[in-house]
Amino acid sequence: MTTESSERHHRLADDRGPVPVGIVTVSDSRTEETDTNGAWLKEAIAAGGHTLADYRLIRDDPDEVDAALLAMAFGGSRIIVFNGGTGIAPRDTTYDVLAGRMEKPIPGFGELFRMLSWDQVGAAAMLSRATAGVYRGRVVFSLPGSPAAVRLAWEKLIEPEIRHLAWLVEG
Secondary structure, X not given: OOHHHHHHHHHHHHOOOOOEEEEEEEOOXXXXXXXXXXXXXXXXXXXXXXXXXXXXXEOOOHHHHHHHHHHHHOOOOOEEEEEOOOXXXXXXXXXXXXXXXXXXXXXXXXXHHHHHHHHHHHHHHHHOOOEEEXXXXXXXXXXXXXXXXXXXXXHHHHHHHHHHHHHHHHO
């Protein structure tokens, strides 16, 4: 895609208004009061001129991850941001559930996220299974649960393209 074409797509997407975003925090230990990622994302969504369509805090359980994805995909969210459960520990199941549901994976997101994470965590970046894809006309992101990872993904990758992404999958 040429720069001119990309700029035209961004202008068209900007004309469509705020993007409704859903947040799912996956954690066995956080509560709504201690969910710093959820709180930070809510503020970042509002600061970017977008709207919070849904928020959920769920346990790292495959059935709960799947239920949250389905509810958000058939709800008002155009972009869905999961945080937590992307590691390789036995209890980390978010990636496994979401990867199995993606209709169109966006491999560049995970690749870029790990590349950018290198500066923060070094070789441990390879342990992240951060991913993104399209499911039922929604763009789904799955991020690690660390606050630094959530901020990095939102600020460097998701927010700069959020309107464009929402518009592209809408058709």
